[in-house]
Amino acid sequence: MCCGQHSNLAVAAGHHADVAGGRQVVASLAAKAAGVRPVRSCLCAGGRRLRPQAPTGRHRRGGSVRIGRDHYIRLDTCDYSVDPAAIGRIVRIEADTETVRAHLDGRLVAEHARCWARHQTLTDPDHAEAATAMRHKYRQSGAVAAAVEVAPPDLPAYDRVFHLIEGGGGQE
Structure with a gap:
């Protein structure tokens, strides 16, 4: 040295x-x-990284979630569709290595094959059709905001408050 x-x-x-x-x-x-x-x-014998593998066995995972307006539940990074009739209600989710299920009051409202890819959206055609029918029915029902009569504003009062016309000065 x-x-x-x-x-x-x-x-x-x-x-x-x-x-x-x-x-x-x-x-x-x-x-x-x-x-x-x-x-x-994890490195294999050649020094290359091993790709992640899906877990084996029947590992179960569950929980409860309120269904939002988009009628999907998220598990890990994937979104799974649910029957739109469950919107706004709390469903029980069961997931294992092969399937994802959602139950509302003991009734099955969704069942999908588990997706191990990241950021996927899985939509059951029956759920998409039901959502379309519900939107169409809502639009046909004429559901609009209730009309409320509002008095027109006294715009000259604002001019007086902000000294834009004579007689102003905030004396209202």
């Missing part, structure tokens, strides 16, 4: 190890906060 180059290399290598270890700690803390297991980097 005549010029100190070797010691600088050791410090740099230690710094990179600290950064990599810090990333693992941050990822672990983020996963813990989200309530999931941290994903470990």
